[in-house]
Every structure is written in structure tokens, then in C-alpha cells.
Amino acid sequence: MIVPSGTVEIIFNFSENLFTAEIGSQSLPVKKSFINGFNTNPIFLKVPRHHSFFGVRFHPFVIRHLFRFNAGEFANRTIDLALIDPFFNTLWHHLYEAKDFAQRVFIFRTWLLKKTNGIIPQENPIDLFLNHDAEKKHSVATLSKMLYSSPRQLSRKFYQLTGMNTLHVIQYKNYLKSLGLMENPNLSLTEICYSCHFSDQSHFIKVFKDLAGITPGEYKKQKSFLKGHIFQ
Numbered sequence: 001m002i003v004p005s006g007t008v009e010i011i012f013n014f015s016e017n018l019f020t021a022e023i024g025s026q027s028l029p030v031k032k033s034f035i036n037g038f039n040t041n042p043i044f045l046k047v048p049r050h051h052s053f054f055g056v057r058f059h060p061f062v063i064r065h066l067f068r069f070n071a072g073e074f075a076n077r078t079i080d081l082a083l084i085d086p087f088f089n090t091l092w093h094h095l096y097e098a099k100d101f102a103q104r105v106f107i108f109r110t111w112l113l114k115k116t117n118g119i120i121p122q123e124n125p126i127d128l129f130l131n132h133d134a135e136k137k138h139s140v141a142t143l144s145k146m147l148y149s150s151p152r153q154l155s156r157k158f159y160q161l162t163g164m165n166t167l168h169v170i171q172y173k174n175y176l177k178s179l180g181l182m183e184n185p186n187l188s189l190t191e192i193c194y195s196c197h198f199s200d201q202s203h204f205i206k207v208f209k210d211l212a213g214i215t216p217g218e219y220k221k222q223k224s225f226l227k228g229h230i231f232q
Contacts, residue, residue, distance in 0.1 A: 001230040003212040003219065004039040006130075006176045007057045008071045010081065011036065012095050015051035023076050033081040033088045035063075037074030038162040040172070042213045054095055054104050060161040061127045066115060075163030126157060133180070134173035137197040140166045171207050174198060178208065182220050183227060189216050 012033050021028050022044040030045070038060070060071035067084060081088040091111055098104045125147045143166060144151045155166045162169060178196040181187055190201065193216075198204035208216045222230045 001213075001232070002043040002045065003179070003214075003228045003230075004042065004172075004175075005179070005228045006038060006172065008037050008060055008063050008074065009035070009055050009057050011053055011055040012092055013051075013053055014096055015048050015053075017048040017051075019046055019048060021045050021078055023078070026076075028078045030078065031080040031082070033092045034078045035074050035081055035084075036078050037071050037076070038164065038172075039076050040164065040168075040211055041076050042211075054101075054108075056108060059127055059131055061124070064161075070160040072160050072163040126154075126161070129173075130161065130169075134170075134177045134197065138170050140170070143170065172211065175207055175211050178204070178216065179212075179219075179228060182216070182223065189220065192216070 010033070013030055015030075019030055021030050023039065024041040036043075058066075058071075063069065063071040063074070069084075091107075094107050095104050098107055126149075129143075129147060138146070140151050140154075144154045147154055149157065151166065158164055158166050158169045162172075164172060174196045178192050178198075181192045181195060187195075189204075193201055193204040196204070198207065205215050208214075208219070212219055214222070219230070224231050
């Protein structure tokens with residue numbers, strides 16, 4: 001089980017056996033190469049005993065630059081990259097045949113620089129907000145002012161990038177911060193709750209369970225060495 005982690009990922013699957021991913025009510029085949037967006041539902045994978053993935057995480061603005069699609073279109077979905085660009089079948093084979101991880105990084109980086117001509121769009125205030133911890137408590141009004149957009153414009157921009165409106169994004173950022181703080185065994189759930197700008201414990205539990213599918217207490221008991229992952 002992989003709880004929502006606030007990332008957009010391109011993943012190459014080198015496992016020999018076919019398997020599926022369950023996201024919400026959907027059962028989706030895991031392709032050889034796929035893109036997965038800002039999830040608001042946990043992913044359940046029944047992986048083969050021996051499996052191998054190679055993944056790359058992206059800022060949402062880069063996805064739009066690469067594919068001319070908004071990253072929000074990939075939320076809670078696993079989209080076959082070969083349907084977007086058949087070249088991904090060739091790239092998969094190059095990565096599969098690589099001798100080690102470092103060579104895979106080199107191959108992917110070479111493709112990425114060619115694809116973008118070495119030009120990656122500069123971070124703007126929205127991108128910076130999405131990719132850094134929620135340090136302050138925000139309302140829709142204060143965040144709109146900070147990001148130089150009207151509430152309606154900001155909600156539209158967030159939806160394009162994440163599939164969520166502004167209020168949901170604020171809650172999501174607070175949830176992500178709590179997920180990170182749970183890696184610290186010295187912090188209680190009460191301390192985490194107020195450090196992440198939740199009004200009280202019940203609000204914290206509701207938002208966390210709506211996204212992760214389990215309560216903060218259940219997650220803390222079951223979490224693995226890999227952040228956001230639970231193995232059964």
C-alpha cells in the first residue's frame with residue numbers, strides 16, 4: 001500500500017509478471033512505463049515476489065513542459081506512456097539493458113535533456129509552494145494573496161497541476177507535512193497535529209484518513225522503513 005505522497009512520477013516497470021494497481025474503485029494494469037500524478041487515494045499493489053522499478057519524480061510544471069499535458073490529468077491514474085509517445089518503448093529497453101542504476105540515471109538524463117533542449121522552466125511561486133513543506137497556516141484568501149492570483153484563478157491553476165482545488169491543496173500540504181513528521185519517533189500525534197496546522201485532533205484524523213485510507217495512529221503503527229509505504 002502506497003499512501004498519497006504529493007509527487008508526479010514516471011515509472012519504468014521491469015518485473016516479469018503482470019500485475020495491477022488498485023486506486024480508489026479502479027483496477028489498473030501496471031504497464032512497462034507509466035506516469036502517475038498527485039494521488040488523493042492510496043495505491044494498492046500486489047507485486048510479484050521479485051520485481052523491479054525505476055522511477056523519476058517531477059515538479060508538475062515540468063510535466064506540462066515535457067508532454068503538453070497538465071499534471072492534474074494524471075491524478076489517481078496510471079497512464080501508459082507508450083500511448084503518449086511510442087518512443088517510451090525504446091527508452092524502456094535501453095533502461096532495462098543498463099548494467100546498473102548509475103547507467104539508468106545517465107540514460108534517462110540524456111533523454112530528458114534532449115527532450116527539453118536543456119531548458120527546464122524556472123520555478124514560479126505556485127511551483128515553489130507545491131514542492132516545499134507547509135511552513136505557515138494558510139487560508140484560501142492568504143494563499144491567493146501570497147501567490148498573486150485571485151481565489152478563482154488560483155483554484156483553476158491548482159486543479160490543472162494537481163487535480164485539486166485550493167482548499168484541498170492546503171489540506172493536502174498539511175497532510176504531507178504530517179507524513180514526514182511521523183518519521184520522527186520522538187513526536188507524538190498531538191505534536192504532529194498542531195505542527196501541521198490542523199485545528200484539532202479530529203480534523204487531523206479526518207483529513208489524513210480521507211487521503212491515506214487509514215488513521216494517523218494506524219499509519220504510524222504499520223508504516224515501513226520506506227516513507228509512505230506499508231507492506232503486508
